[in-house]
Amino acid sequence: MNKNASSWSPALKTLHWLIAVFILFAWGSVELHEFYERGDPMRSWWMVVHFSLGFSVLFLALARLYWRATHGRPTLYGSGLQKPVSLLVQSLMYVIMLGMPLTGLLMRQFAGRDTTLFWLFDLPSFVAKNEALAKQLAFLHKEFLWNALLVLLVLHIGGALWHHLITKDNTLRQMLPFGKVKISGK
Template sequence: MQRYSLAAIFLHWTIAILLAFQISVGWALEDLGARGFALFQLHKSVGITILVLTLARIAVRYWKPRPAPVEGGWQGALAKTVHAGLYLFMLGAPLTGWALVSTAKVKVPTLIFGVIPLPHLPLPISAHELAEGGHGLLAWIGIALFLLHVAGALRHHVLLRDGLIWRMMPARSPVLLVLLPALVLGGLVLGKAILPAPAPKAAAAQPAALNAMDAMEGAEAAPAPVGNKVEAADNAATSAADNVAAPEETPLGPPPPWAVQPGGRIGFSVGNGGETISGSFSRWTAKIAMDPDHPESADIRVDIDLASASVGNAYQDGMLAGDEFFGTAAHPSARFVAKGAQKTGANGYRASGTLTLKGVSRRQSIRFTLSGSGDRRKVSGSATIARAPFGVGNGDSSSGLDPSVSVDFSFSAARR
């Protein structure tokens, strides 16, 4: 019996394995939220790979002679229909997926396997729902065709015993007859095996706390994680602290200005389904005037270039700049301004001011410590910032993120 060419056989089984993997992974992505980000990128890479291999399979189909059909009638017509449907599925599913990410509100850059950049298709955002619906529908159709194709192969090999399946084997070997279908099944198993573990259930108190936060007009921050309760309390007490009478002792003159030295850092971290995403801003400036002995006269202003945010992953960095997170096109920077500070310990201080982010201004407090003496000091501190009031992480891909983001900073300053 005439076989398909080795090129056609190789492409057939490779595409089958990749399709099994895609089907296994694809249905779980919708429920993973932010935890499935890396898997989503892999899903896109494998999808484009299937598209390329399918185009190669079509070229081989017309380049190399194919075995003649062995069955006519309605059975032969059904077999041809299933084969044609599979080709449409293998082309249409990757193309609608490509269109889906190209028309999404949040433009996530695509690097095929982290190496080859894939441009977005020039499609209007209004086509997003059509692409999303088409992608889902094709997935169901593809599964049905996949099962019909397998059923047809089993019918010929087990019931008709006509040896048709050997045409798609590189050799008439019982080992290959078991191994190649097993690899397809392995694609299904692998897709399930690499799914992230289920996210831990949130504490019962958390939804109540979030509802309270939404109901409190003008609230300064969301409830902080357990490790940051002190900072959250600082934010909640800001308005009251602003009404406290100024200390009787005041500085004799304006506070001295300080110049921030190179090498400082502003970092951030947020929980993500039991894991932690950490990053930093590489570009920021600070103007500080403060007398450590008279902190009530402090004047602090920090400007952060939001486009410089990075978590060390090109895909996620691209998302940070999008509207779902920082929206850097419309709001390129964030600013924190505080007039005055309070001493909280021997070297500890708290500054209550205003944070402006994505066009929203909210009361915010920071805590920091000073070390050293004289004209050179080291500064380190932290803050806990609620995402929701600023609209940071306002999409489906952010559903697994904790409601509060921890910010830390450290730098050296010299008195001017």
């Protein structure tokens, strides 16, 4: 495990940006489905996109956690509270990347609905129908976790920009797929 690398591995960079794009598209797809009336096939089409992307985020986040656990991470930049806050934000983002797809799936399961993934198959219900629990999971998924994700994204992106524009260290450069890491003293 290389904990002192000067940059994230290409695998982790790829997973980071794929997850970011999939989350953005999952959000877009759930917003776009609202433009269609109930019963319109396009409304259902956008929801299948949403479920499929969410499920993909779940598996990509698990792959990212595995890769990071087995391959380490570069040294964190920052002083004082920056490192613990950074680790907290990153940890909470992992909780949300796992929690949102799971609560979304469980919400549908407890509502008694199948979930179509990639137009290839339906995940059948594996729990007994419980509308009250489905509503609680819907609140957790749509209100709590979504808003928490937005706050964490602001902190994450703001922190990256702070490091890049104010402290001028390699934090942002080491995650960009095309970025070159500056060597200290050169």
